[in-house]
Amino acid sequence: MIRLQNIEKVYRTDTVETLAIDNITLDIAKGEFLSIMGPSGCGKSTLLNIIGLLDEPSKGSIRIDDQDTSRFSDQQMAKFRNQKLGFIFQSYHLINDLQVLDNVELPLLYRTSSAKERRQLATEALEKVGLSNRLKHFPNQLSGGQRQRVAIARAIVGRPQIILADEPTGNLDSAMGNEIMDILINLNKNDGTTIIMVTHDENMAHKTHRLVRLFDGSQVQ
Amino acid sequence: MLKNYFKIAIAVLRRRKFFTFISLFGISFTLTIVMTSTALLENVMSPAYPDYNRERSLYVQRVTLKNTKEGWINSNSASYNFVKKYVSTLKKPEKIAFYTSGTNTNAYVNNKKILLEVKYTNDLYWEVASFDFLSGKAYTKRQIDNAERVAIISDRTRKAYFGDQQDVVGKNIEVDNVNYRVNGVVRGVPRTNRHFQAEVYLPYTVSKTGYDDQGVMGNFSVILLAKSAADMPSIRAEYQKMVDKIPVDKEYDKLYAHADTPWEDLSRRFFGSDDSVGFGKMLVMVSAFLLLFLLLPTINLVNINITRIMERSSEIGVRKAFGASSRTLVYQFLVENIILTLLGGLIGIVFSYVVIYIFNQSGYTPDLNLSLNFSVLALGLFVCLLFGLLSGVYPAWRMSRLNVVSALKVR
Numbered sequence: 126m127i128r129l130q131n132i133e134k135v136y137r138t139d140t141v142e143t144l145a146i147d148n149i150t151l152d153i154a155k156g157e158f159l160s161i162m163g164p165s166g167c168g169k170s171t172l173l174n175i176i177g178l179l180d181e182p183s184k185g186s187i188r189i190d191d192q193d194t195s196r197f198s199d200q201q202m203a204k205f206r207n208q209k210l211g212f213i214f215q216s217y218h219l220i221n222d223l224q225v226l227d228n229v230e231l232p233l234l235y236r237t238s239s240a241k242e243r244r245q246l247a248t249e250a251l252e253k254v255g256l257s258n259r260l261k262h263f264p265n266q267l268s269g270g271q272r273q274r275v276a277i278a279r280a281i282v283g284r285p286q287i288i289l290a291d292e293p294t295g296n297l298d299s300a301m302g303n304e305i306m307d308i309l310i311n312l313n314k315n316d317g318t319t320i321i322m323v324t325h326d327e328n329m330a331h332k333t334h335r336l337v338r339l340f341d342g343s344q345v346q
Numbered sequence: 347m348l349k350n351y352f353k354i355a356i357a358v359l360r361r362r363k364f365f366t367f368i369s370l371f372g373i374s375f376t377l378t379i380v381m382t383s384t385a386l387l388e389n390v391m392s393p394a395y396p397d398y399n400r401e402r403s404l405y406v407q408r409v410t411l412k413n414t415k416e417g418w419i420n421s422n423s424a425s426y427n428f429v430k431k432y433v434s435t436l437k438k439p440e441k442i443a444f445y446t447s448g449t450n451t452n453a454y455v456n457n458k459k460i461l462l463e464v465k466y467t468n469d470l471y472w473e474v475a476s477f478d479f480l481s482g483k484a485y486t487k488r489q490i491d492n493a494e495r496v497a498i499i500s501d502r503t504r505k506a507y508f509g510d511q512q513d514v515v516g517k518n519i520e521v522d523n524v525n526y527r528v529n530g531v532v533r534g535v536p537r538t539n540r541h542f543q544a545e546v547y548l549p550y551t552v553s554k555t556g557y558d559d560q561g562v563m564g565n566f567s568v569i570l571l572a573k574s575a576a577d578m579p580s581i582r583a584e585y586q587k588m589v590d591k592i593p594v595d596k597e598y599d600k601l602y603a604h605a606d607t608p609w610e611d612l613s614r615r616f617f618g619s620d621d622s623v624g625f626g627k628m629l630v631m632v633s634a635f636l637l638l639f640l641l642l643p644t645i646n647l648v649n650i651n652i653t654r655i656m657e658r659s660s661e662i663g664v665r666k667a668f669g670a671s672s673r674t675l676v677y678q679f680l681v682e683n684i685i686l687t688l689l690g691g692l693i694g695i696v697f698s699y700v701v702i703y704i705f706n707q708s709g710y711t712p713d714l715n716l717s718l719n720f721s722v723l724a725l726g727l728f729v730c731l732l733f734g735l736l737s738g739v740y741p742a743w744r745m746s747r748l749n750v751v752s753a754l755k756v757r
Contacts, residue, residue, distance in 0.1 A: 174750075174751050177667070179666075179667060179750040179751050179754075180749075180750070180751050199671055199672050199673075200671050200673070202671075203666070203669050203670060203671035203672075203674070204669065204671075206666075206667060206668065206669050207668060207669020208669070211668075212667045212668070214754065218660050218663065218664045218754060219664075220354070220660075220661050220664065222353070222354055222357030222358065222361065223350075223353060223354065223357070227350060227353065230350070231664070231665070231668055232668040232669055234350055234670075235668065235669035235670055235671075235674060236669075240349070279668070283668075283669075
């Protein structure tokens with residue numbers, strides 16, 4: 126499903142060159158739930174961003190669903206992200222000016238679908254994460270756990286094959302974290318969604334199929 | 347999609363009320379000025395009561411004598427002699443009206459002084475323009491030839507001099523210690539129309555100042571009315587031929603007396619010379635001024651918009667992550683900006699209405715009724731859209747170039 130080959134990422138300033146990812150090769154199978162762990166600054170999020178096509182590697186290639194993503198134009202990249210990928214961020218990144226339902230509809234705006242269809246799909250996604258009673262609320266009227274569930278609904282509303290979650294439970298207490306984790310496990314199990322999750326939490330990581338450990342930009346496990 | 351953009355645009359406007367106020371104020375203030383000045387200019391320059399024939403009229407308002415070697419210039423209105431001896435020989439114009447510029451004089455009613463502006467005219471003056479006669483009629487050629495002391499007065503003069511009496515034709519009005527019989531009452535003309543505005547109109551033959559001098563300079567202006575606009579070139583040619591034949595005093599070597607349309611006159615006064623109307627220069631100067639004037643609120647908007655982009659960095663990151671291309675984001679931002687500017691435009695239109703209402707009510711220029719017509723409104727909307735596009739393009743482009751990862755890092 127996803128094939129990373131000899132990925133390297135270097136951040137350059139005028140004086141310093143920092144190697145964030147050092148020659149990582151990784152295959153992720155369809156339907157797999159993979160977690161990436163490692164100390165702060167080891168390149169976990171950078172790797173996740175590269176897989177999610179949010180950042181470009183300095184070297185190496187990424188193939189997703191048998192397509193070489195390095196040749197994509199801005200338009201193709203946008204379309205690919207919209208149809209194949211879903212993102213969950215540690216700090217939710219909901220748009221505070223929009224109601225929950227509008228936030229969840231967001232990925233569908235960049236597809237050809239009617240307002241009615243969008244509304245229906247967004248409502249279904251919110252039902253899936255148990256928030257069907259909060260459609261008209263604004264994000265700042267919700268708790269952290271609820272916000273993350275809205276973010277999950279937004280990530281799954283377009284039925285992507287891959288979900289990339291960057292510390293989805295990082296800002297939550299353990300009870301809330303477990304709830305979010307259960308939702309992700311169900312998504313993986315029931316819908317066959319491939320999930321790649323960056324986490325600091327060993328317990329969460331052990332609930333996934335496979336664990337990849339990074340240290341100073343290199344894969345150590 | 348548009349509904350979503352609209353929601354966001356309104357939410358963003360409400361979020362930073364002070365920025366919003368500055369943006370909206372900038373747009374609406376500029377628009378108000380553009381719209382009211384256009385309304386004023388339109389009123390002054392376009393055919394309006396009683397001067398409905400401007401499209402086929404040429405106005406001679408100035409005679410200039412030049413000594414090009416020494417650099418002497420002598421310029422004034424035309425003399426009666428100039429009109430009689432030269433202009434009246436023209437065959438092409440359908441009608442030739444002539445009149446003096448307004449002279450301020452006094453009248454007294456019940457020991458109260460009324461300041462009146464008087465114009466001396468010929469009989470065709472009343473045919474070149476279409477005055478509304480509320481009562482009575484214009485004086486005739488015979489009355490003028492007989493130097494009859496008759497007057498046409500404006501409705502405002504009737505009110506000021508005769509009070510609430512309506513039927514004043516045949517009554518006497520004393521102007522500058524001379525009694526005139528009222529021959530007719532016309533609806534007043536706004537002060538902005540200097541060719542036709544006066545409170546009292548008298549036959550030129552009753553003028554106290556000797557009108558019958560021999561030079562080319564005096565106190566008269568002329569209107570040459572063509573049968574149709576198509577006749578204008580031939581009238582101009584005949585007129586210029588006539589002017590070229592006028593002998594010039596020894597002291598001077600050139601004589602100019604332009605027969606211009608109102609726009610040509612305006613352009614020549616401010617941007618042209620005796621040898622050129624200066625339309626090109628006027629166009630360049632007015633466009634440059636308008637551009638600069640519009641540029642100020644636009645730069646202000648660009649600035650505010652760029653600041654707002656940083657505030658919305660996370661949103662931009664999220665939208666990109668979930669499939670918005672750079673092009674879509676530029677489109678979204680332009681739509682938002684156009685919504686903002688149209689809102690500013692709407693407020694500007696309301697402001698313009700208020701300003702024009704106050705202007706009309708103030709009595710500062712009596713008989714002048716400005717109005718916002720469709721062309722001014724269309725111009726206003728066009729200006730708004732221009733604002734929206736000008737101020738939106740650069741920030742939108744900057745926004746679309748934001749890197750997703752760094753956009754998401756900004757909190």
